[in-house]
Amino acid sequence: MPRDIPAFSRPKRNRRVLLTTRPTGVPEPGHFTLDEGEIPSAGDGELLVRNIYLSVDPAQRGWAADVANYSEPVPLGGPMRALAVGIVIASRVEGYAAGDFVYGFFGWQDYAVVAPAAILHRCAQDIPLEAFGSLCGINGVTAWIALNQLGRPKAGDTLLVSTAAGSVGSFVGQIGRSLGCRTVGLTGSDAKVSQCLNTFGYDVAINYRTGDLQAEVSRAAPQGVNVYYDNTGGTILDTVLRQMAVGGRIVQCGTASVQTWVPQPTGPRNEREILTRRLVWSGFVIFDHMAAYADACEALAKLLTKGKLSYLTDMKAGIEAAPRAIADLYAGRNTGKSLIYIG
């Protein structure tokens, strides 16, 4: 697979972003320490990967927290768990060779020695390299699988998406539109409202920070919401849940609007809404669905190359940008998928 890759200068040392104190909420720069050491080498059954694009993802908040979650907490003093797009430098694994591009759990560091289990995807589709960190990264693939498998949208359905311009939501809206849904996006600024309408093709976009969200959702979805793809939780969820159509599906893909779960936050009870509206409310974690990953990438790459889909990347450069990147994400300061180029 010949590919134009950036002409990067290969670092001679391995810089790493270590998690050195445990955050209770969103990780801030003070929770990390930048460190530099020798380039490690691959043992038997391992690969040496050099990272090119580091990924910044909302899920990292959970990975850094010392609270039961769907994955073990990042050990204190270790490199921050992160996805990245990289190139294999040395392989002691059959089926992988130097020069292969890969996407996986390589951490916030220049070099990673990993077992093949850390690789989520072999970057084989003919799309831009950084797209393996967004469209064909967990963001786009989450959108594809969760929307199709749990949201089960039908043509003519009203699909409402929170963080509609975000790294997952922007794909959800566009996939829904390609399936014939009426798409309604919720987002946090007027600039993102424009992005939703102009870049991501939403039929309606609503700034949830201004105006009366309940009235605006009701106007946008007069027959009720058939599929709510929720990345925020919190009061936005409370409002939308009460405007679901009978038989509606809620996909819980994130809880970005809730800053901390300790102490346990409260909200209106939902069991009666679930019952009387006959909702199906499901949680989605991409790592349960790895068997469907490659097919989802194929489908997404096709949508891109057919011009049915756009993506936005918020690219920074230099590993020094990493420690503040999660906080920026939760503050809504990014535009599109947040990546850090360290080539």
Next chain:
Amino acid sequence: MPRDIPAFSRPKRNRRVLLTTRPTGVPEPGHFTLDEGEIPSAGDGELLVRNIYLSVDPAQRGWAADVANYSEPVPLGGPMRALAVGIVIASRVEGYAAGDFVYGFFGWQDYAVVAPAAILHRCAQDIPLEAFGSLCGINGVTAWIALNQLGRPKAGDTLLVSTAAGSVGSFVGQIGRSLGCRTVGLTGSDAKVSQCLNTFGYDVAINYRTGDLQAEVSRAAPQGVNVYYDNTGGTILDTVLRQMAVGGRIVQCGTASVQTWVPQPTGPRNEREILTRRLVWSGFVIFDHMAAYADACEALAKLLTKGKLSYLTDMKAGIEAAPRAIADLYAGRNTGKSLIYIG
């Protein structure tokens, strides 16, 4: 279908239990007025049904309330909406004849003139007549369809049921047991704990009013709860939801523990639990599933006649018992399915 029916004296007048004031919570005797009038007659396309067993159901709280629900509120001054088992006295509908036993929405009254749409089931199975108001009434059929379609229990799963000795829960537990589940029942008294263990075959039964519910559920379901069949909502739901196994299913079939929804009650936020445990939380209302009714009755009748299942009936007599019956139900004063014999 020859059948031994009770030797009832046919009333000469039609007594009716009218809803005369609108309850905000559980309907109490004061919300009803007993009235007596002429026996109505069936017009074209109608049947005259004489009720034999009046049904008392938790759903009647919702039917009586003036709040958006899955059905229209009972009109003030009209007979209380209710299910009943009755016998056709006169038919002006093809396919029905005098002497047919039927189960449907015939109201709390001696006689009802109804269209065929009011009939949920023609009582054809060879089981006791009153069982069409419980096992093959909406209670048993709800348990069968909701557990199988939404709960999707597998052999070896831990199935937890709230109101485990109740008119729906008792069937859920027994059906789950017949499918090879480990069954755990939550109930509100030590007497009902015994019933759960001795009559309904639960592996474990817990009195949720005494002791530490969280610790007891944890002991009963050390690997987590795979299927939670919830008839209560409220704090019991809060506790169990946090002990669901990854991939668990919650069937929301009732919210009996929440006395009123005005003002909106609050509780701990659940979106993070749904997400991280990848739960599927679904609402079930039997009236969406009428196409599956007859098959469910066949299956339930078979379980009964094969000795795989018991049912308890809390039988009262006389239409005067109706006005206080819903309140008794919500106070947990009934044992098994509440029916009122008015033959």
